[in-house]
Amino acid sequence: MILDNGAEVIIGLEVHVELATRTKLFCACPSAFGAPPNTAVCPVCLGLPGALPQLNREVVRLAARAGLALGCTVRTRSRFDRKNYFYPDLPKGYQITQYEHPICEWGALDVPLADERVRHVQIRRIHIEEEAGKLMHEGDSLWQARGSLVDLNRAGLPLIEIVTEPDLRSPDEARLFLRELVSTLSYLDVSDLRMEEGSIRCDANLSLKPPGFTGVLEELARVEVKNVNSIRNVVAALESEVRRQRAVLDAGGRVVRETRGFDEVTGSTLPQRSKEAANDYRYFPEPDLPWLSVDPAVIEEERERLPQLPGARRRQLRERGLAPKDAAVIAAEPAAARYFAGLTDQGADTRLAVTWMLGDLARLLNETRRGYDESPVGPAALAELLALIAGGTLSGRMAKEVLDKMFETGQSAAIVVAEAGLTQISDQDILAEAVGRVLAAHAAAVADYRAGKAQALGFLVGQVMKATRGQASPDVVNRLLRERLAADAAV
Amino acid sequence: MTPGDESVAESARAVHQGASAVRRVEAALAHLAETEPRLHAYLHVRADGALADAAELDRLGPEARAALPLAGVVVAVKDNLVLKDTPTTAGSKILEGYRPPYTATAVARLQAAGALVIGKTNLDEFAMGSSTEHSAYGPTKNPWDVTRVPGGSSGGSAAAVAAGTALVALGSDTGGSVRQPAAFCGVVGLKPTYGRVSRYGLLAFASSLDQVGPLGRRVADVAQVFQVMAGRDPHDATSVEGPPGGPVLDATGSLRGLRVGVVGSQRDQAGPEARTALDEAVVALSDQGAVVSEVDLPHSRYGIAAYYLVAPAEASSNLARYDGVRYGVRGEGQDLAEVYLHTRGEGFGTEVKRRILLGTFALAEGYYDAYYLKALKTRTLLAQDYRAAFRSVDVLLTPTVPETAFRLGEKLEDPWAMYQSDVMTVGANLTGLPALSLPWSVTAGGLPTAIQLTAPWLEEARLFSTAAALEASRAQPWTGPAGEGRGAS
Numbered sequence: 011m012i013l014d015n016g017a018e019v020i021i022g023l024e025v026h027v028e029l030a031t032r033t034k035l036f037c038a039c040p041s042a043f044g045a046p047p048n049t050a051v052c053p054v055c056l057g058l059p060g061a062l063p064q065l066n067r068e069v070v071r072l073a074a075r076a077g078l079a080l081g082c083t084v085r086t087r088s089r090f091d092r093k094n095y096f097y098p099d100l101p102k103g104y105q106i107t108q109y110e111h112p113i114c115e116w117g118a119l120d121v122p123l124a125d126e127r128v129r130h131v132q133i134r135r136i137h138i139e140e141e142a143g144k145l146m147h148e149g150d151s152l153w154q155a156r157g158s159l160v161d162l163n164r165a166g167l168p169l170i171e172i173v174t175e176p177d178l179r180s181p182d183e184a185r186l187f188l189r190e191l192v193s194t195l196s197y198l199d200v201s202d203l204r205m206e207e208g209s210i211r212c213d214a215n216l217s218l219k220p221p222g223f224t225g226v227l228e229e230l231a232r233v234e235v236k237n238v239n240s241i242r243n244v245v246a247a248l249e250s251e252v253r254r255q256r257a258v259l260d261a262g263g264r265v266v267r268e269t270r271g272f273d274e275v276t277g278s279t280l281p282q283r284s285k286e287a288a289n290d291y292r293y294f295p296e297p298d299l300p301w302l303s304v305d306p307a308v309i310e311e312e313r314e315r316l317p318q319l320p321g322a323r324r325r326q327l328r329e330r331g332l333a334p335k336d337a338a339v340i341a342a343e344p345a346a347a348r349y350f351a352g353l354t355d356q357g358a359d360t361r362l363a364v365t366w367m368l369g370d371l372a373r374l375l376n377e378t379r380r381g382y383d384e385s386p387v388g389p390a391a392l393a394e395l396l397a398l399i400a401g402g403t404l405s406g407r408m409a410k411e412v413l414d415k416m417f418e419t420g421q422s423a424a425i426v427v428a429e430a431g432l433t434q435i436s437d438q439d440i441l442a443e444a445v446g447r448v449l450a451a452h453a454a455a456v457a458d459y460r461a462g463k464a465q466a467l468g469f470l471v472g473q474v475m476k477a478t479r480g481q482a483s484p485d486v487v488n489r490l491l492r493e494r495l496a497a498d499a500a501v
Numbered sequence: 502m503t504p505g506d507e508s509v510a511e512s513a514r515a516v517h518q519g520a521s522a523v524r525r526v527e528a529a530l531a532h533l534a535e536t537e538p539r540l541h542a543y544l545h546v547r548a549d550g551a552l553a554d555a556a557e558l559d560r561l562g563p564e565a566r567a568a569l570p571l572a573g574v575v576v577a578v579k580d581n582l583v584l585k586d587t588p589t590t591a592g593s594k595i596l597e598g599y600r601p602p603y604t605a606t607a608v609a610r611l612q613a614a615g616a617l618v619i620g621k622t623n624l625d626e627f628a629m630g631s632s633t634e635h636s637a638y639g640p641t642k643n644p645w646d647v648t649r650v651p652g653g654s655s656g657g658s659a660a661a662v663a664a665g666t667a668l669v670a671l672g673s674d675t676g677g678s679v680r681q682p683a684a685f686c687g688v689v690g691l692k693p694t695y696g697r698v699s700r701y702g703l704l705a706f707a708s709s710l711d712q713v714g715p716l717g718r719r720v721a722d723v724a725q726v727f728q729v730m731a732g733r734d735p736h737d738a739t740s741v742e743g744p745p746g747g748p749v750l751d752a753t754g755s756l757r758g759l760r761v762g763v764v765g766s767q768r769d770q771a772g773p774e775a776r777t778a779l780d781e782a783v784v785a786l787s788d789q790g791a792v793v794s795e796v797d798l799p800h801s802r803y804g805i806a807a808y809y810l811v812a813p814a815e816a817s818s819n820l821a822r823y824d825g826v827r828y829g830v831r832g833e834g835q836d837l838a839e840v841y842l843h844t845r846g847e848g849f850g851t852e853v854k855r856r857i858l859l860g861t862f863a864l865a866e867g868y869y870d871a872y873y874l875k876a877l878k879t880r881t882l883l884a885q886d887y888r889a890a891f892r893s894v895d896v897l898l899t900p901t902v903p904e905t906a907f908r909l910g911e912k913l914e915d916p917w918a919m920y921q922s923d924v925m926t927v928g929a930n931l932t933g934l935p936a937l938s939l940p941w942s943v944t945a946g947g948l949p950t951a952i953q954l955t956a957p958w959l960e961e962a963r964l965f966s967t968a969a970a971l972e973a974s975r976a977q978p979w980t981g982p983a984g985e986g987r988g989a990s
Contacts, residue, residue, distance in 0.1 A: 053601075056827060058602070059583065059591070059596070059704045059822070060582070060583045061603075062700060094818050290865055292817075292865060293864075294814065294815075294818070294864055299738050
């Protein structure tokens with residue numbers, strides 16, 4: 011994104027993803043969400059005097075898996091460090107993180123942009139760290155709070171932080187990157203990825219590169235917007251920063267390097283209080299944990315077990331003739347991909363499968379706020395319905411009714427059709443009789459048709475449908491009527 | 502009878518044979534009531550708890566008792582090791598009234614072996630000090646001379662063992678905090694190999710240096726307690742399993758052919774009494790067939806400097822958790838910053854604050870490389886020195902401390918002089934090596950002297966067998982401080 015004053019937008023992201031392990035990063039406390047405050051705690055995650063961290067190896071596996079999926083090198087030796095700062099949600103007065111030697115380094119994610127372009131976003135590093143607790147304030151902010159409550163259930167949950175290079179060029183690219191990242195992670199079973207519960211949070215860095223700037227990007231004044239909790243808010247925060255920095259530059263000012271927060275209410279960024287922002291974290295190697303060794307065999311095992319990721323899935327679907335947009339929607343989430351694979355495994359026609367899955371089924375799921383994996387109509391059931399359509403047993407309109415009923419009751423297509431007597435009548439003998447009766451009863455319409463009023467045919471078709479309670483195949487009725495009208499005229 | 506009169510083995514054997522553990526605790530409590538007013542070795546006497554534990558032990562059948570290697574052994578525990586529901590202050594005002602909800606692994610292992618914890622002993626606040634004068638609850642006095650310090654930071658544990666209110670005690674050693682008070686109080690003190698004893702439940706001072714160690718009247722007592730508490734603990738990722746094998750003390754071993762290295766520079770740093778003790782020990786070793794030579798540890802002169810960067814740096818981080826939010830004493834304040842300032846400003850003593858400031862400075866952006874990183878490099882060089890020395894000798898021999906116990910108040914206003922007390926002990930902590938302080942003689946002034954043995958990693962067994970042989974050859978059998986109500990055994 012180049013602004014009209016020639017400045018280029020430079021964006022890098024740090025994405026924090028909460029990992030879905032049964033227990034916390036350094037203790038055996040359950041990682042359950044929604045437990046009563048301060049019940050999922052122990053001496054370790056409370057930071058009690060004398061307690062020591064014990065590494066949860068499952069976290070290492072998940073971090074390695076995420077790294078491999080993002081094309082990173084997984085280090086067989088990495089290290090934990092302490093990041094020191096005071097805050098009531100941080101029980102030990104330091105966070106155990108990986109500073110100097112992260113577990114994963116140098117990968118990339120190719121993000122599809124509009125019009126078939128791709129943004130190659132380099133991943134600089136992925137490191138493991140622990141989550142802090144949760145504070146609830148009475149008052150405007152912690153520093154002015156009349157009272158604050160601390161819940162340490164969340165303290166010590168495992169996180170990975172995924173750090174990109176400053177390779178993104180607009181807030182919208184940041185949005186597409188995050189969508190692709192979430193989509194990729196959703197295939198790995200590493201995280202619940204629930205934005206509203208804070209399982210993904212983002213720090214966004216933005217600089218404006220003036221026209222003609224030839225130095226390295228690190229020299230640009232960088233503004234970091236911390237702790238933004240949804241993709242929509244990341245975009246809003248970045249757009250607001252573009253406007254703000256642009257205004258500063260246009261007024262002849264200089265953008266200062268600083269940390270800002272995002273205010274959801276005003277949709278703009280605000281400088282963080284200096285007390286919170288001006289930190290020297292005094293990183294040093296965590297003496298309570300030895301170097302983290304990862305068995306190369308575990309890395310290979312994870313590499314071999316990697317599922318097909320969204321990029322490859324999109325390519326495959328397009329090779330099978332899907333439109334880019336349809337392929338993107340189906341590949342974006344595992345539930346949709348599995349559903350589509352289920353349909354085609356049952357022999358469903360590809361075109362029909364796409365139309366019905368992304369059309370009426372998607373509508374029903376949206377209305378009831380369900381995912382494809384929660385659909386009352388599974389892929390096998392929908393495939394059965396699609397077969398009735400393909401075989402001419404049901405018209406599209408009837409099939410829609412049948413699907414609604416299936417979705418509502420969980421019954422199979424065959425049962426719904428039988429109970430409602432909805433089978434489409436394509437039998438020529440039965441329909442020929444109905445057509446004969448209709449023609450005999452509506453001489454005026456026949457005359458109109460013969461006089462050249464083509465719309466009279468529609469009326470006659472409607473009458474046949476009515477006589478068959480809508481079960482007649484409109485195609486067959488149409489054909490029979492034309493044939494009979496033409497034949498009778500010739501007599 | 503006081504606990505100190507028996508060996509650990511004798512005490513356990515008596516209880517195995519049906520002697521009452523309750524009686525032992527009662528005797529220890531009675532003795533303690535007599536000595537405590539003079540010594541102040543304890544911050545918390547666990548009378549009811551120890552009696553209840555002893556009663557439970559007495560109810561066990563003979564077989565169940567016999568399975569407990571420390572059955573009825575009265576132990577004291579330094580007050581920076583947590584014991585469930587028992588006050589733990591680390592000698593600090595900031596933890597006044599704090600009762601931990603869990604027990605340290607080292608303590609739990611002793612209890613599981615039948616040991617009875619009689620109380621929590623005094624220490625320099627958060628184990629920072631060499632005299633126990635930095636306790637927020639007042640100093641402990643040396644049982645040999647109550648005008649003198651017991652050493653520190655495990656001064657309470659050393660005094661408790663010397664006075665005989667406990668048979669053995671646990672201390673912690675970050676720069677000499679078990680060995681130096683053991684030397685000042687005339688008892689045996691061990692700093693095990695780093696990781697050999699779990700640190701879980703030890704209030705951290707400097708995590709990469711801290712190690713829990715036992716103090717006792719005899720080498721065998723210390724060895725037996727060590728044997729019970731050593732070994733890998735899943736709660737401590739830095740803990741290690743020792744070499745396989747039987748008892749760590751083989752008292753039948755001879756010193757014939759043992760290669761002993763005297764660290765020349767440390768002999769030179771010793772005062773006259775410490776040097777005499779060292780020289781006598783050299784003679785004793787030679788008499789028993791050991792081969793004594795002089796070795797050099799060229800980087801040991803940087804030991805104190807490296808130690809006083811690494812230890813405060815780690816302490817500055819380890820002590821951040823004492824913020825008044827979750828436990829301990831909370832200071833009053835209008836906002837969070839004020840609460841922090843008052844909690845820590847009023848809760849910590851001068852020496853602790855001094856070290857937090859030192860450590861914060863050493864880790865600060867822009868200074869890290871010059872201080873902390875440099876100190877880490879020094880540790881590596883020092884470890885190389887020791888490794889080189891151990892290519893030509895089996896154990897190293899030095900004084901434990903340059904001098905005998907100093908007077909109360911003598912060094913309190915001069916931190917630099919106080920820090921020099923650790924000059925011969927910090928090496929083992931910086932390198933993770935095991936080291937043992939053995940009482941050697943009593944000076945004309947009536948104060949104990951001591952020598953220190955250092956062995957390669959995980960070679961505690963070598964320390965014990967060497968020390969036991971020296972112990973047996975000592976010119977003056979250990980009788981304990983005068984006036985503590987005990988005759989020679």
